[in-house]
Amino acid sequence: MTDQRNCKSVSPQRRRLLKAGAAAVALPFPAVLRAQSSALKVGVILPTSGVLSFPGLATKRGTELAVKMFLEQGVRLDVSYVDTESKAENGRVAAEKLIREGCGILVGAWDSGTTISAAQAAEAARVPLVVNIGSAPQITEQGFTQVFRNFTSAVQLVTNTVARIKELPRSRDFDPKTTVIMHVNDTFGQAMFGGVKALWEKLGVGIRIVDTISYDARARDLSVEVAKAKATGADIVAPITRVNDAILIVREMVKQDYNPMAIIGPGSPGPYEKAFTDALGKYSNDYIVCVPWYDPSHPMTRRVLDRWRKEFPNERFELNSGFGWEGIQVVADAYQRAKSTRPADLHAALRQTNVTNHIMFGGPIVFDAKGQNNNIGGPMIQIQNQEPVVIAPNDIAQGRAVLPMTRWSARG
Amino acid sequence: MLELYGNALVGGLLIGAVYALIATGLNIIFGVMRVVNFAHGEMVVIGMYIGFGAWKYLGLAPLAAVPLAMAALFAGGYAFQRWVANAFLARPQHVQFILFIALGLAITGLHALMFGPEPRGIQSASSFEVYRFGVIRLDAVRAHAALAALALIGLLWAWLRYSLTGKALHAAAENLVGGQVIGIRIPHLFALTAGIGAACAGAAGALVAPLFETQPYLAPEITLLAFIIVIVGGLASLPGALLGGLLIGAAEALAAAVITPSAKSLFSYALLIVVLLARPEGLLGRRGAPR
Numbered sequence: 001m002t003d004q005r006n007c008k009s010v011s012p013q014r015r016r017l018l019k020a021g022a023a024a025v026a027l028p029f030p031a032v033l034r035a036q037s038s039a040l041k042v043g044v045i046l047p048t049s050g051v052l053s054f055p056g057l058a059t060k061r062g063t064e065l066a067v068k069m070f071l072e073q074g075v076r077l078d079v080s081y082v083d084t085e086s087k088a089e090n091g092r093v094a095a096e097k098l099i100r101e102g103c104g105i106l107v108g109a110w111d112s113g114t115t116i117s118a119a120q121a122a123e124a125a126r127v128p129l130v131v132n133i134g135s136a137p138q139i140t141e142q143g144f145t146q147v148f149r150n151f152t153s154a155v156q157l158v159t160n161t162v163a164r165i166k167e168l169p170r171s172r173d174f175d176p177k178t179t180v181i182m183h184v185n186d187t188f189g190q191a192m193f194g195g196v197k198a199l200w201e202k203l204g205v206g207i208r209i210v211d212t213i214s215y216d217a218r219a220r221d222l223s224v225e226v227a228k229a230k231a232t233g234a235d236i237v238a239p240i241t242r243v244n245d246a247i248l249i250v251r252e253m254v255k256q257d258y259n260p261m262a263i264i265g266p267g268s269p270g271p272y273e274k275a276f277t278d279a280l281g282k283y284s285n286d287y288i289v290c291v292p293w294y295d296p297s298h299p300m301t302r303r304v305l306d307r308w309r310k311e312f313p314n315e316r317f318e319l320n321s322g323f324g325w326e327g328i329q330v331v332a333d334a335y336q337r338a339k340s341t342r343p344a345d346l347h348a349a350l351r352q353t354n355v356t357n358h359i360m361f362g363g364p365i366v367f368d369a370k371g372q373n374n375n376i377g378g379p380m381i382q383i384q385n386q387e388p389v390v391i392a393p394n395d396i397a398q399g400r401a402v403l404p405m406t407r408w409s410a411r412g
Numbered sequence: 413m414l415e416l417y418g419n420a421l422v423g424g425l426l427i428g429a430v431y432a433l434i435a436t437g438l439n440i441i442f443g444v445m446r447v448v449n450f451a452h453g454e455m456v457v458i459g460m461y462i463g464f465g466a467w468k469y470l471g472l473a474p475l476a477a478v479p480l481a482m483a484a485l486f487a488g489g490y491a492f493q494r495w496v497a498n499a500f501l502a503r504p505q506h507v508q509f510i511l512f513i514a515l516g517l518a519i520t521g522l523h524a525l526m527f528g529p530e531p532r533g534i535q536s537a538s539s540f541e542v543y544r545f546g547v548i549r550l551d552a553v554r555a556h557a558a559l560a561a562l563a564l565i566g567l568l569w570a571w572l573r574y575s576l577t578g579k580a581l582h583a584a585a586e587n588l589v590g591g592q593v594i595g596i597r598i599p600h601l602f603a604l605t606a607g608i609g610a611a612c613a614g615a616a617g618a619l620v621a622p623l624f625e626t627q628p629y630l631a632p633e634i635t636l637l638a639f640i641i642v643i644v645g646g647l648a649s650l651p652g653a654l655l656g657g658l659l660i661g662a663a664e665a666l667a668a669a670v671i672t673p674s675a676k677s678l679f680s681y682a683l684l685i686v687v688l689l690a691r692p693e694g695l696l697g698r699r700g701a702p703r
Binding site for chain 2: 048049050051053054057083085086185213214215216218219220221222223224225227228231244247251254255256275278279280281283
């Protein structure tokens with residue numbers, strides 16, 4: 001009763017003020033965010049079922065955490081989620097549904113094909129779409145005016161990857177001369193492969209691509225694909241995968257005793273996910289990927305990670321959850337500055353975005369004329385002791401690269 | 413090259429044997445009742461969940477889960493046919509189609525509700541085991557699954573051929589009215605057939621659970637695959653299902669090895685079109701089978 005009385009004695013305004021003040025002192029956000037008088041309706045489009053559900057759900061968890069954390073800062077976001085069932089064509093349907101329900105801004109859609117599909121609906125309705133994940137160049141190259149992508153394009157991803165591969169320390173045991181590229185043949189895989197092919201030699205990696213092997217995105221068995229890769233005798237296997245196919249590839253490599261010098265996924269999502277390390281255990285170790293990643297040394301990241309562990313103790317914070325989180329940060333920032341729930345005002349605010357304090361490695365979040373954030377970095381991650389560890393660049397590295405990778409038969 | 417193509421062929425044949433078991437379930441139901449089970453893939457997925465659950469919660473090896481999956485699916489298939497689907501037998505075919513499509517959608521919805529959309533994989537020590545014969549490697553999980561599938565198909569074939577009930581099923585398949593005249597209990601027999609078909613699907617599901625990750629939305633692909641096999645091998649033909657399964661498995665693997673992995677399913681459909689054009693009744697099917 002006493003508590004209740006005490007609560008009643010504090011006016012809502014004062015309580016809000018106290019809450020905001022406390023949050024400003026205690027929480028890590030770049031600016032004190034003022035409470036909004038009304039909630040912004042945000043539509044989030046993600047693949048939470050079907051073949052992309054693992055990363056889709058991880059992105060959703062990051063999104064949910066951000067919504068919760070920004071609410072504590074007084075930013076009220078009323079979020080509706082729509083599942084695309086991992087079908088690209090559902091992007092448009094999902095976006096139209098959310099726009100009909102009154103969402104002033106959309107976030108999504110994890111997968112490039114789905115994002116392009118959703119962008120068409122967003123463009124038609126003049127509702128901004130903040131792309132959380134989706135790397136196909138077409139997303140920002142088709143003249144969409146409503147798209148703001150806080151994720152690397154395939155070209156950026158590949159450029160970052162090539163730079164990192166060139167930086168890898170060479171030794172007597174690790175001096176790769178050849179590589180075989182395996183890639184999933186959906187929009188993302190084709191775009192990434194196109195980028196790798198175009199930039200690999202242009203940027204002078206010094207490693208020859210001896211073969212490329214594409215496979216169906218819904219493939220349940222990659223034994224023949226791995227056998228073909230093995231037959232090339234390439235020093236490096238470069239798989240452009242998602243998590244399920246990455247698991248299948250490694251499992252087959254173990255069975256076929258295929259021991260290249262390294263497995264390096266160029267801009268390849270998946271192997272840092274918990275599903276990958278859970279499925280493969282010790283065989284997940286030494287797999288390398290070059291992907292956008294959170295900056296483990298940033299104080300804001302550490303705070304988000306601490307909160308994540310409390311909210312999702314059995315899940316891993318990684319690329320998907322990180323960009324899911326940041327997608328909401330971009331929306332919250334725009335909403336704060338726009339002080340409006342109107343799509344046009346939010347669009348104008350997004351154009352002026354300049355978020356310097358954020359969790360994913362790279363420069364400030366700024367969108368160019370095409371809506372692309374070009375400041376996202378590309379660290380190199382290696383799975384060590386079944387956890388993703390940043391091995392490059394040196395200024396944020398958490399460990400040293402294990403190269404050449406440990407033979408499958410020598411893994412105890 | 414021998415290593416690549418040899419292993420591709422062997423791997424394709426092994427998975428083809430499991431495909432054959434999936435198609436056998438569909439085929440036996442069609443053969444006896446002339447009903448197309450559009451929920452067949454969903455029944456396979458039930459078997460996969462049983463295989464996964466038995467491994468995860470009971471610590472059973474995937475093969476040990478096969479009898480469980482068969483028993484559960486047999487009971488479900490029998491009950492559904494006896495108390496629901498039998499009432500639809502005299503109705504037009506499109507009504508039967510809708511019934512089974514509805515059943516399939518209901519099963520998928522229930523799976524999504526009960527287990528969520530996440531794929532669930534079985535990770536046992538044997539997931540990484542292989543048997544070596546020179547340059548040929550047999551994936552242990554796939555080899556076990558193929559052997560079990562072939563054994564089940566063989567047992568089913570023997571039971572259909574030599575048991576009294578099996579002969580009654582043949583009789584009903586050949587001539588329904590004649591079967592009724594000689595006193596065969598058709599409703600029971602049809603329910604038994606549906607139970608056996610579902611049990612085949614369940615067994616195949618438990619066998620593929622360690623190979624493919626289990627998730628609710630796999631079913632349409634499986635149903636489609638079973639249709640392709642049945643059409644290629646021959647409608648209502650048990651040896652046809654076996655031949656179709658092996659052929660599709662081997663063709664997909666070889667297409668991947670020789671042409672490109674992306675051409676796997678393309679090749680299956682091309683084979684289907686060729687068979688439909690050249691021999692519409694399937695490779696081992698009978699032209700104008702009486703009813």
